[in-house]
Amino acid sequence: MAQDISVVKPTEAELTLLNVLWNMGPATVRQIHDVVSITQKTGYTTVLKILQIMHEKSLVIRDESNRAHVYAAANSQTQTQSSLIKDLITKAFGGSTSKLVMRAIDDSTSDQEIHDIRQLLNSLEKE
């Protein structure tokens, strides 16, 4: 498989926390928990534990200089997204990016999004 050596694939709960970190920037457990609590009924220590595990896995880095540790995503959102999408392309689309794109675009895709995608393709003027 591809670059699984360097990048660990986050689990679902981990991805939820990473999304918060990418949005807020570095944050304490308290701050992270406050945000996830808005949409989920997750306990404080659950968030703490997952962050600790993520730290072991090097999915996050943390600053321990203050009593409340400050966590930050170890990898950029872009890196992680690329890694996740590549994984899916490999495992569910036989390695074909175009097949994935075909499946990704459907009735529910807005005109705006299709416009954005077209822009992207135009910017790829090579061949």
Place this chain on the structure above:
Amino acid sequence: MAQDISVVKPTEAELTLLNVLWNMGPATVRQIHDVVSITQKTGYTTVLKILQIMHEKSLVIRDESNRAHVYAAANSQTQTQSSLIKDLITKAFGGSTSKLVMRAIDDSTSDQEIHDIRQLLNSLEKE
């Protein structure tokens, strides 16, 4: 984190077996195992067990009229792909299909694939 109400998301091992079933069509455990064995060192009873669990989850259907049960994917490859990609768009791309497409296309994407994607977009234009 709850599951989708209607569609159960296959695990990694399950997706491997589904890929085989979509390729071969309905098949016995023996046939499935023979194919899987080419690329992986999975035991026969492991494949059997996973298929049994998939049956419980209704990821596959099976014909028990013969001694060797014949398994078939319960959902089409297209349905499953759509479901997986939608899940990823929601959880890792903030619901934005265009962001996912942007991430999916990179240096390693072949000219042929980009061409295919262009074709798809063009075909959407005249609806």
Place this chain on the structure above:
DNA sequence: AACTAGATACGAATTAAGTCGTATTTCGTC
């Protein structure tokens, strides 16, 4: 009817995700 090759069923072990309760530590305030 017995044998046996080959099938399914079952159960147990391992690992990991996710959950949280409780214990312990730490620091600012009095």
Place this chain on the structure above:
DNA sequence: GACGAAATACGACTTAATTCGTATCTAGTT
């Protein structure tokens, strides 16, 4: 310097994925 609020650490429990060994069941051949 003791107290208490708030933080981390730790451990236990539950569920699920994955693995496979062993037991059991069949059905065709003798």
